[in-house]
Amino acid sequence: xxxxxxxxxxxxxxxxxxxxxxILTALIVIAGAYLVFRVLYDKGELSAAAWAPFAEPGLWALxxxxxxxxxxxxxxxxxxxxxxxxxxxxxxxxxxxxxRRTCRVYTDVFSSIPLLLLLYFTSxxxxxxxxxxxxxxxxxxxxxxxxxxxxxxxxxxxxLALPPGQAEASLALGFSHVGTxxxxxxxxxxxxxxxxxxxxxxxxxxxxxxxxxxGGYMELLRSATVIGQYYTRSLLQAQFVAALxxxxxxxxxxxxxxxxxxxxxxxxxxEPLPVTAAEPAPVPAHR
Amino acid sequence: xxxxxxxxxxxxxxxxVLGTTACGGSTPAAETQPARSFPANSTMDKxxxxxxxxxxxxxxxxxxxxxxxxxGKMEGLDIEMARILARDxxxxxxxxxxxxxVTKNREAFLQQNKVDAVIASYAVTDERKKVVSFAGxxxxxxxxxxxxxxDSSVNKPEDLAGKTVCSTTGARAAQLIGAAVPAANVVLFxxxxxxxxxxxxxxxxxxxxxxxxxxxxxxxxxxxYRIADGHLADAEEFAIGVAKDDAxxxxxxxxxLTKAIADGDWKKAYDATIGQVKPGDVTPxxxxx
Amino acid sequence: MSxxxxxxxxxxxxxxxxxxxxxxxAAGSVLLGTLLAALRTSPIRTARAVSSAYVLIFRNVPLxxxxxxxxxxxxxxxxxxxxxxxxxIVLVLYTAPFVAETLRAGLNTVxxxxxxxxxxxxxxPMASLKLIVLPQAFATVTRPLGNVFITMxxxxxxxxxxxxxxxxxxxxxxxxxxxxxxxIFGGAALCYLAIGLVIGRLVxxxxxxxxxxx
Numbered sequence: 168x169x170x171x172x173x174x175x176x177x178x179x180x181x182x183x184x185x186x187x188x189x190i191l192t193a194l195i196v197i198a199g200a201y202l203v204f205r206v207l208y209d210k211g212e213l214s215a216a217a218w219a220p221f222a223e224p225g226l227w228a229l230x231x232x233x234x235x236x237x238x239x240x241x242x243x244x245x246x247x248x249x250x251x252x253x254x255x256x257x258x259x260x261x262x263x264x265x266x267r268r269t270c271r272v273y274t275d276v277f278s279s280i281p282l283l284l285l286l287y288f289t290s291x292x293x294x295x296x297x298x299x300x301x302x303x304x305x306x307x308x309x310x311x312x313x314x315x316x317x318x319x320x321x322x323x324x325x326x327l328a329l330p331p332g333q334a335e336a337s338l339a340l341g342f343s344h345v346g347t348x349x350x351x352x353x354x355x356x357x358x359x360x361x362x363x364x365x366x367x368x369x370x371x372x373x374x375x376x377x378x379x380x381x382g383g384y385m386e387l388l389r390s391a392t393v394i395g396q397y398y399t400r401s402l403l404q405a406q407f408v409a410a411l412x413x414x415x416x417x418x419x420x421x422x423x424x425x426x427x428x429x430x431x432x433x434x435x436x437x438e439p440l441p442v443t444a445a446e447p448a449p450v451p452a453h454r
Numbered sequence: 455x456x457x458x459x460x461x462x463x464x465x466x467x468x469x470x471v472l473g474t475t476a477c478g479g480s481t482p483a484a485e486t487q488p489a490r491s492f493p494a495n496s497t498m499d500k501x502x503x504x505x506x507x508x509x510x511x512x513x514x515x516x517x518x519x520x521x522x523x524x525x526g527k528m529e530g531l532d533i534e535m536a537r538i539l540a541r542d543x544x545x546x547x548x549x550x551x552x553x554x555x556v557t558k559n560r561e562a563f564l565q566q567n568k569v570d571a572v573i574a575s576y577a578v579t580d581e582r583k584k585v586v587s588f589a590g591x592x593x594x595x596x597x598x599x600x601x602x603x604x605d606s607s608v609n610k611p612e613d614l615a616g617k618t619v620c621s622t623t624g625a626r627a628a629q630l631i632g633a634a635v636p637a638a639n640v641v642l643f644x645x646x647x648x649x650x651x652x653x654x655x656x657x658x659x660x661x662x663x664x665x666x667x668x669x670x671x672x673x674x675x676x677x678x679y680r681i682a683d684g685h686l687a688d689a690e691e692f693a694i695g696v697a698k699d700d701a702x703x704x705x706x707x708x709x710x711l712t713k714a715i716a717d718g719d720w721k722k723a724y725d726a727t728i729g730q731v732k733p734g735d736v737t738p739x740x741x742x743x
Numbered sequence: 744m745s746x747x748x749x750x751x752x753x754x755x756x757x758x759x760x761x762x763x764x765x766x767x768x769a770a771g772s773v774l775l776g777t778l779l780a781a782l783r784t785s786p787i788r789t790a791r792a793v794s795s796a797y798v799l800i801f802r803n804v805p806l807x808x809x810x811x812x813x814x815x816x817x818x819x820x821x822x823x824x825x826x827x828x829x830x831x832i833v834l835v836l837y838t839a840p841f842v843a844e845t846l847r848a849g850l851n852t853v854x855x856x857x858x859x860x861x862x863x864x865x866x867x868p869m870a871s872l873k874l875i876v877l878p879q880a881f882a883t884v885t886r887p888l889g890n891v892f893i894t895m896x897x898x899x900x901x902x903x904x905x906x907x908x909x910x911x912x913x914x915x916x917x918x919x920x921x922x923x924x925x926x927i928f929g930g931a932a933l934c935y936l937a938i939g940l941v942i943g944r945l946v947x948x949x950x951x952x953x954x955x956x957x
Contacts, residue, residue, distance in 0.1 A: 175862065177786060181786075185786055185787055188787045188789075188790075189787050189788055189789045192787060192789035192790055192793065193789050196789070196793065203820060206819070206820050206821065207819065207820070210819050212819055220523070220524070223524045225523070225524035225525060225526070226523055226524050229523050229524070229526075275936075275940075276932070276936060278893075278939075279893070279896075279897070279935055279936045279938075279939035279940070280897070280932045280935050280936065281896075281897040281898070281899075281900035281901075281911060281935060282897065282900075283900040283901060283903060283904075283911050284900055284911050284914070284928060284931055284932060284935065287911070287914075287915050287918070287924075287928060288924065288928040288932075290558070290559075291558070291918060291919070291924035291928070292924045292925050292928065369803075373805035373806065374805075376805040376806075376807045376808055377807055377901070377904075379644075379807065379904075380644060380903075380904065381556070383554050383556060383559075388805075388807060388808055388811070390523070392514070392644075392645055392647070392648075393513065393514045393520075393521070393523060394523045395645070395647040395648075395651075396514045396515070396516060396520070396645055396646065396647045397514075397516055397520060397522065397523050398523075398674070399647050399650055399670075399671050399674045399675055400674060400675060402647045402648070402650075402651050402815065403651070403812075403815065403816045403819065406808065406811055406812050406815070406816065407812065407816070409808060410804050410808045410809075410812060413803070413804055413805050413808055414800065414803050414804050417802075417803035417804070417805075418799065418803050421802075421803060558919060623915075623916070624919065641826070641906050642906050643905065643906050644904065648811075648815055651815045652814075652815065652818075655815070655818030655819065655823055656818070656823070657818060657823060
C-alpha cells in the first residue's frame with residue numbers, strides 16, 4: 168500500500184537524524200516493555216501460581232473448545248446473514264415500492280441497534296414466546312439480524328455500482344427482474360464486494376465474544392471468565408490468553424480479506440481480449 | 455435330592471442368585487428398579503419413566519455449581535443435592551442431566567418446564583416466590599463482606615458508608631446492601647472474580663455476596679483478602695426451585711431433604727463442598743418452605 | 744405502562760451516559776486516529792512500525808475483550824480510572840485504528856502535485872499535513888468516517904459489560920426487574936436508532952458542505 172511522501176528523499180544529514188530518532192524510538196519502546204514486565208513480575212502476575220492452571224492440558228482443551236464455539240457461531244451466523252442479506256438486497260433494489268420501503272426500514276433499524284442489545288433482547292424475549300432454543304441460537308439469531316441488514320446494504324451498493332449495461336442486456340435477453348438479479352447482478356456484486364464481506368465476517372466473529380454475557384454459551388471469553396471464577400488467581404491470565412486467541416484468528420481473517428482484495432483488483436485490471444472480425448490472429452501482440 | 459426336583463431347584467437358586475446380584479449390584483443403569491412408585495403424571499413419575507432427572511444448575515459458581523475447567527466434571531453443593539435427588543428417584547446418582555441456568559433465566563426455566571428443578575444458588579425472595587415454588591432450604595448462609603487483608607477500616611456493613619462495594623448483576627446481595635447502607639456506592643459486574651479483582655485493584659472497597667462464595671475466593675487468595683467480621687442482618691436461604699403449581703413435587707422434595715439431613719447425606723455433601731473452605735461444625739437448615 | 748414513567752429518569756441517565764461516551768469517543772478517536780495515520784507517513788521506520796503494530800493489535804482484539812482487560816487488568820500496572828473513563832478510553836483506543844485506516848485511504852487520494860507544490864512553496868512536512876493534506880483527506884472520507892462513528896455508537900453498549908450505567912446496561916437491569924423485556928428493549932432500540940439517524944444527518948450535511956473540495 169503506497170503512502171504519500173511528505174518529505175523529500177533524505178540527504179546524509181537527514182539520514183543521520185532519522186537513524187538517531189529510530190534508535191531513540193526503539194529504546195523507548197523497549198524500556199516501556201521492560202517496565203511493564205517488571206511491574207507484572209513484582210505483582211506476581213507472572214508467577215507460577217497464577218499460571219499453574221495453564222499447565223493442565225484440560226484447560227487448553229476448554230479454551231480451544233471455546234474458540235471453536237466462537238468460530239461455529241460466526242460461521243453459522245455468516246451463512247444465515249448472507250442468505251438474509253441477499254434476500255434483503257433483492258428487496259432493496261426492487262421496483263416494488265412498498266417492498267423496497269419495508270426492506271429499507273428493516274435495514275436502517277437493524278444496522279443501528281447494538282449487537283449487545285439484540286443479544287439481551289433475544290435471550291429475554293424469545294423464551295417468552297415459547298421458543299425453546301439454546302443459547303447458541305440466541306447468539307446466532309442476534310448475529311443474523313444484525314449482520315443481515317449490513318450485508319443487505321453492502322450488496323445493494325454492490326449491485327448499484329455495476330455498470331447499468333449489465334442489467335439492460337440481461338433484461339433485453341428476456342430475463343425477468345428477479346432472474347436478472349439472481350443470475351447476473353448478484354453474483355457479480357458478491358464477487359466485487361467480497362473484501363467487504365470478509366470484513367463483515369471479521370466483525371461478526373468479534374461480535375461472538377459478546378455472548379459471554381448470556382452465560383449459557385461456552386465461547387472463548389466466557390471460558391476464560393469461568394476459569395477465572397474457579398481459579399480466582401488466574402482471571403487476568405485467562406483473559407489475556409483469550410485475547411491472544413481472538414487476535415490470532417482475526418489477523419488470519421484479515422490476511423484473507425487482503426488477499427481477496429488483491430485478487431479482486433488483479434481480476435478487474437485484466438483487459439478482455441479484443442474480438443477481431445478477421446480470422447483469429449495467431450498470437451495477439453499485446454499479450 | 456431327588457432327580458426330578460434338582461432342575462427346578464437349580465432354576466430357583468439361579469434366579470435367587472441373579473436377583474440378589476441385580477438388586478445389590480452397583481450398575482448405574484437406568485433399568486435399576488427404584489423402591490417407590492409415584493402417582494402417574496406427577497413429576498416424580500415422569501422422572502422415573504425418563505430415567506434421569508434434569509436439573510438447572512450454575513456452571514460457574516464455585517462451591518455451589520461449577521464445571522471444573524480441567525476435568526469437565528460438575529462440582530458443588532447444588533450438584534450433590536441433585537445427585538441425592540437422582541439416587542432417590544432413579545436408583546443412581548449418575549442419572550442427572552445438568553443444564554446451565556444463569557441468574558436471569560432460572561424462573562423462565564421453571565415456567566417453561568425446561569428442567570425438573572433448579573438448584574442454582576437460588577436464594578429465596580418474596581418476588582421469586584410469586585413466580586416459582588421453593589423446597590427446602592438446603593443451606594442457610596449470611597451475606598458477608600470480603601475486604602482487602604490490610605484494610606482495617608471496613609469491619610461491618612455500616613463502615614461502607616461513602617465507600618464502594620461490588621456485587622454481581624442480579625444478585626440479591628446487591629439490593630440488600632443498597633437497602634441496608636444507602637450511603638454506599640454499589641458497583642455491579644457480571645462475575646465474582648471480576649469483583650475480587652476490582653477489590654485487589656482498590657477500585658472497590660468490599661465485595662458482598664453469600665458468605666460461602668466469599669470464603670471460596672478468600673481460600674484461594676489468603677494473602678489478599680479477609681472476610682469482615684460483621685455481616686448483614688438478613689441471612690439468605692438457598693432452596694430448590696420448582697414450578698409454582700407442582701405441590702406434589704414440592705412436598706416430595708421437602709421430605710427428601712428432611713431425610714437427607716436426618717441420615718447424614720446432607721452433611722456428607724456439605725463437607726465435600728462448602729465444608730472444605732469453612733471447616734467446623736454446621737447446623738443443617740430446617741426444612742420450612 | 745406506568746413502569747415506563749417510573750424509569751424515565753433511568754432511561755434519561757442511560758441516554759446521557761451513552762451520548763457522553765459517543766462524544767468522548769468521537770473526539771478522542773479522531774485525534775488518536777489522525778496521529779496514527781500521520782505516523783504511518785513518517786520516514787522513521789520505528790514510528791511507522793509502532794503505528795502499524797498498534798492498528799493491527801487494537802483492531803483485531805474484540806472490543807469486549809479489550810474492555811474487560813482494561814478495567815480489570817490495567818490496574819495491576821497501576822493504571823486505573825473510573826469505570827466511565829475507562830470505557831471511554833477503551834472506546835477511543837478501539838475506534839482510532841478504524842479512523843486511521845479510513846483516513847489513510849483519504850490521504851492516498853491527495854494529488855502528488857499538491858505535495859510537490861507545497862514543498863516548492865517551502866511548506867515543511869508538518870505544515871503540509873496540517874494545511875494541505877489532512878483537510879482534503881477528511882473531506883474525501885466524510886461518509887466512511889460517519890459509518891465508523893455510527894458503529895461506535897453501537898459499540899458504546901459494550902461498556903455495559905463493565906458496569907457503566909449506559910443505555911444497554913440500564914435497560915437490561917430494568918427489563919429484568921420489571922419483567923417487561925419487549926417494551927424496555929424496544930424503547931432502548933428506538934433511542935439508539937434516533938442517535939444513529941442524527942449522526943447520519945450530520946454526516947450528510949458535513950459531506951455536502953465539503954463536497955466542493957473533492
